[in-house]
Amino acid sequence: xxxxxxxxxxxxxxxxxxxxxxxxxxxxxxxxxxxxxxxxxxxxxxxxxxxxxxxxxxxxxxxxxxxxxxxxxxxxxxxxxxxxxxxxxxxxxxxxxxxxxxxxxxxxxxxxxxxxxxxxxxxxxxxxxxxxxxxxxxxxxxxxxxxxxxxxxxxxxxxxxxxxxxxxxxxxxxxxxxxxxxxxxxxxxxxxxxxxxxxxxxxxxxxxxxxxxxxxxxxxxxxxxxxxxxxxxxxxxxxxxxxxxxxxxxxxxxxxxxxxxxxxxxxxxxxxxxxxxxxxxxxxxxxxxxxxxxxxxxxxxxxxxxxxxxxxxxxxxxxxxxxxxxxxxxxxxxxxxxxxxxxxxxxxxxxxxxxxxxxxxxxxxxxxxxxxxxxxxxxxxxxxxxxxxxxxxxxxxxxxxxxxxxxxxxxxxxxxxxxxxxxxx
Amino acid sequence: xxxxxxxxxxxxxxxxxxxxxxxxxxxxxxxxxxxxxxxxxxxxxxxxxxxxxxxxxxxxxxxxxxxxxxxxxxxxxxxxx
Numbered sequence: 004x005x006x007x008x009x010x011x012x013x014x015x016x017x018x019x020x021x022x023x024x025x026x027x028x029x030x031x032x033x034x035x036x037x038x039x040x041x042x043x044x045x046x047x048x049x050x051x052x053x054x055x056x057x058x059x060x061x062x063x064x065x066x067x068x069x070x071x072x073x074x075x076x077x078x079x080x081x082x083x084x085x086x087x088x089x090x091x092x093x094x095x096x097x098x099x100x101x102x103x104x105x106x107x108x109x110x111x112x113x114x115x116x117x118x119x120x121x122x123x124x125x126x127x128x129x130x131x132x133x134x135x136x137x138x139x140x141x142x143x144x145x146x147x148x149x150x151x152x153x154x155x156x157x158x159x160x161x162x163x164x165x166x167x168x169x170x171x172x173x174x175x176x177x178x179x180x181x182x183x184x185x186x187x188x189x190x191x192x193x194x195x196x197x198x199x200x201x202x203x204x205x206x207x208x209x210x211x212x213x214x215x216x217x218x219x220x221x222x223x224x225x226x227x228x229x230x231x232x233x234x235x236x237x238x239x240x241x242x243x244x245x246x247x248x249x250x251x252x253x254x255x256x257x258x259x260x261x262x263x264x265x266x267x268x269x270x271x272x273x274x275x276x277x278x279x280x281x282x283x284x285x286x287x288x289x290x291x292x293x294x295x296x297x298x299x300x301x302x303x304x305x306x307x308x309x310x311x312x313x314x315x316x317x318x319x320x321x322x323x324x325x326x327x328x329x330x331x332x333x334x335x336x337x338x339x340x341x342x343x344x345x346x347x348x349x350x351x352x353x354x355x356x357x358x359x360x361x362x363x364x365x366x367x368x369x370x371x372x373x374x375x376x377x378x379x380x381x382x383x384x385x386x387x388x389x390x391x392x393x394x395x396x397x398x399x400x401x402x403x404x405x406x407x408x409x410x411x412x413x414x415x416x417x418x419x420x421x422x423x424x425x426x427x428x
Numbered sequence: 429x430x431x432x433x434x435x436x437x438x439x440x441x442x443x444x445x446x447x448x449x450x451x452x453x454x455x456x457x458x459x460x461x462x463x464x465x466x467x468x469x470x471x472x473x474x475x476x477x478x479x480x481x482x483x484x485x486x487x488x489x490x491x492x493x494x495x496x497x498x499x500x501x502x503x504x505x506x507x508x509x
């Protein structure tokens with residue numbers, strides 16, 4: 004194998020080994036290359052404490068325990084570690100035990116699940132809600148449960164893998180429109196007019212932090228009778244919109260979105276997923292969505308904590324106000340360094356480095372050693388010419404933490420990019 | 429192996445992965461997208477073709493390939509090595 008760094012996980016999908024227990028022989032060779040091992044050493048680094056904005060990790064870079072400013076965890080509002088949320092989860096644990104010990108349809112549904120689903124539906128302004136044990140399971144399950152062979156699924160090309168996997172499992176015809184391009188969406192809809200069709204977008208796109216162009220997309224979709232919109236608000240629920248309901252609320256288009264999905268692991272600080280829509284389709288979905296009816300129900304401990312998280316995040320706007328204040332300050336400082344932040348419009352801020360994987364990993368190691376936990380994001384997760392760091396902002400970040408992190412980014416990333424002539428002075 | 433034979437391998441994999449196509453109507457100067465392929469179909473066609481031709485080109489080097497003919501040219505570079 005020539006230059007190992009030219010290859011990526013995208014290149015070893017097929018396996019010609021005779022035994023299914025043997026990975027491809029060239030994969031093994033590739034993984035043992037020292038330059039590839041440097042890249043993989045960033046994966047699965049151990050956090051030794053809660054995902055607060057200052058935490059502790061056991062670094063794979065040098066084997067040291069290290070206090071770090073944490074710009075990685077998607078604990079956007081700090082609810083995972085909020086004292087009231089922790090207290091509620093402890094009470095849930097005492098009352099219900101650790102797990103639900105049953106699938107939802109038979110014995111896994113507790114009063115807690117029903118109440119939380121009701122509150123989420125009310126929050127999202129929809130008739131009903133179905134809960135899932137994981138966010139990925141929610142997207143896979145909703146798409147797989149609603150779409151059939153012969154149906155058409157038209158997704159933004161930057162949609163999450165869980166949505167794609169749901170489409171593959173459903174056997175629906177899958178088409179991808181150019182990112183945030185309503186004209187291309189229109190072309191695909193015109194070609195498939197008359198077929199049962201679902202258009203899928205994300206409120207905030209997870210690798211770029213930009214928003215769906217929902218007003219233009221709705222305008223196009225409305226030309227086609229019975230075509231519905233599914234929005235994935237994983238990175239926008241509790242944060243966008245006047246009351247935190249998400250990007251659909253932000254654009255005042257909630258009534259145009261038939262199905263609203265969200266995760267419970269990001270701003271909510273727990274784990275799980277939910278899908279809100281009209282009561283009739285939610286009832287139907289419960290019968291056909293495998294990650295719902297063939298999986299254990301969400302842990303009552305988590306649901307007890309989530310119930311409190313929803314209450315804390317929606318009783319006033321203080322947490323999201325703080326998040327936007329922090330995001331605005333941080334972006335302004337990064338802009339001042341002339342870094343390429345792409346088209347971000349949210350608390351997800353990419354710092355796009357370019358095509359050099361080597362530079363990306365060197366910068367990541369330098370930042371970590373200096374006390375900043377900011378992981379590299381490489382191809383195929385992002386385009387090969389736009390390798391990057393992806394910042395998750397948090398309402399919990401203090402000015403001191405942000406300034407310390409910015410100092411490290413200036414010193415280890417911006418300065419080096421300026422020296423290499425990749426950004427202006 | 430000639431370029432024409434490589435084009436035939438790619439065409440066969442396109443036919444295996446896309447519906448309602450006739451081999452005679454696949455023009456090497458066009459993109460697979462012109463025949464209704466989505467990004468998952470394209471990955472499948474490219475991977476299956478490389479597997480059949482016993483070559484391996486990093487996905488990062490195929491980003492600029494637009495047409496079926498350009499893909500065959502890329503494959504020929506590797507076959508020639």
